Amino acid sequence: MLRKENSFQIVVFAFFSILALMVRNTATIVLLIACQIIIWIVNHYKQNDALHFAKKKAEIEKVEANVRADDAFDKLVKLINAIPSPLVYINQKGDFEVSNQYFDQLIEIESKDVYDVHIDSPIRQILLDAFLNEKQFVRQFNYKDIDFQVLSIPLVAEGNRYNGCMLIFQDVTRVVEGEKMQKRFIADASHELRTPITSIKGMIEILTREGFDDKETEVEFLGQIKKENNRLDKIVEDLLLQSKLRANQVYLEKTVFNLKQFFDGLVYERRQELHQANIEVVINCASNLEVQADQFRLSQVFLNLFNNAINYAENGKIQINCSTGNHKVTIEFIDDGTGVKPEILPHLFERFYRGQTSRARDSGGSGLGLAISKSIIEAHEGTISVTSKENEGTTFTIELNQE
Ligand SMILES: Nc1ncnc2c1ncn2[C@@H]1O[C@H](COP(=O)(O)OP(=O)(O)OP(=O)(O)O)[C@@H](O)[C@H]1O
Ligand SMILES: [Mg+2]
Incomplete structure (x- = not known):
């Protein structure tokens, strides 16, 4: 290709050649040829410089592109590691090309590909299915007491070529537990x-x-x-x-009221029943202790605790202790009755749960009292818990925020 610098050189050369022919003097001709050579050398170096510069620029651009690519890769790795679910990309050869820490923890061993026989079989089966079937799927499985939902996405490269697959594992234990509880609730309610x-x-x-x-x-x-x-x-x-x-659809009519007076009133209302059951109630509450809560709803909680103590505890004494601290009012409801077996204690607040004793069956209760009590206390942003020892008694502890 005729470059701009070359054409200029040819014109200059022609001009000097014509000039030399016109002058017809040897010294001048030699001088003119020397000038011509110098111009040619200068031009040559100038061209080399330009080429060198272009090469350097391309190199710098390549290094910059590499740095940008490394940066993007670092960000991608950070992003993948930040996703709190096991994630892996299996390439078209079956290698784990990209995986995050949670996936490495899931398979528990340092493994490079789906064919590794040391991977526990439930996980390996899923990885193989995803890799070999080349189809998108969502599947649930239980592994080491965790319910997982796994999503497999096949990846396609240019020309519709299979390019491996990506798998995301999600811990859905709580959702599955919720579904089971819902089913059990419907069965129990019916x-x-x-x-x-x-x-x-x-x-x-x-x-x-x-x-x-x-x-x-x-x-x-x-x-x-x-x-x-x-x-x-x-x-x-x-x-x-x-x-x-x-569903937070109950409006709480909160008022400030005196706790000791409140409990005295409740005991007075239930005096006949307590007397018939031969139950003594001792209230240890400071006479000036006030709380801001829905008095009617709280009385539902305490009535249920009273009824439970009368129906199931078969005891002679109920103690109500109040204390304050850490911006909280703590109310303990203690009976010295039959207590609850350790294996049934975690179920007490479940809807429709009634103890296995015939007394609990015959009481006519529906097993909703403690579930409602818990919801009422939680609607007040408080907590209710229970501790119990067989043949020693049961303690229900309620904590309410003091405003
Ligand atoms: N103080 C207690 N001592 C021993 N067992 C108790 C005590 N309180 C509760 N329980 C056990 O917990 C179960 C659940 O109590 P909960 O108040 O939720 O239901 P319920 O009293 O059976 O029915 P409901 O309150 O709806 O009328 C009872 O059936 C009983 O077996
Ligand atoms: Mg009850």
Whole structure:
């Protein structure tokens, strides 16, 4: 290609050649040729310089591009490691090309590819399925007591070529647990409702049978129907209240009230029952201790705790202790009754949970009292917990924020 500098050189050369022919003097011709050579040398070096400069510039640009690529890769690695779920990219050869720390922790061994037989088989099976089937899937599996949901995404390179796959594992233990609880709740609720309904249905069938004429049984059955009906009413109301409390749909009418007066009032209201059950109540609360809470809802909690102590604890004494500290009011409700077996203690606040004792079965309760109590205390942003020792007694502890 004729470059600009070359064409200029040819023009200069032609000009000097014509000049030399016109002058016809040897010394001048030699001088002119020397000038020409010098111009040519200068030009040559100038061209070399330009080439050198272009080469250097390309090199610098390449280094800069590499630095940018390294930077982007570092950011990607940081991002992948920050994702709190095991993640791996398996390339088209089956190698773990990119993985984060959580994936390395999941497989527990230093492994390079999906074929490694040292990877525990449930995980290895999933990795192989994802890699070999080349299909997107979502699958759930349980591994070492953790429920995982794994998403496999096949990657496609140019020309529709399979380029390995990416897998993301998500810990869904809590979701699965929630689903199980929901199913159990529906089953329990249906069972609790079906029992009185079946009983009412049976008695009505007998009462309406042709020729039925037994006054005594009629009176007894009507009394039973009324009782079962009240039970149904209580279950439905408790269920509605509990679901409203859980959905934050219950408006708390908070007032400031004196705790000792509140407990004295409750004991006074239940005096007959407590007397019949031969239960003594001791209140250890400072006479000036006040709390800001919904008095009606809190009384529901304490009534349930009283009823429970009367129905199940078979004890002779209930102690109510109040204390303050750390911007909290702590209320302990202590009975010295039968206590609760350690294996059933964690279930006490579950909906419909009733102890295995026949007393708990016969009490007529639906097993919603403590679940509602917990929701009421949590609606106050407080906590309720229980400790118990068999044959020594049970302590319910409530903590409320002091405003
Ligand atoms: N003080 C206690 N001593 C021993 N067992 C208790 C005590 N309090 C509760 N329990 C056990 O906990 C279970 C759940 O109590 P909860 O108040 O939730 O339901 P319930 O009393 O059976 O029915 P409900 O309160 O809805 O009428 C009871 O069935 C009983 O087995
Ligand atoms: Mg109860």
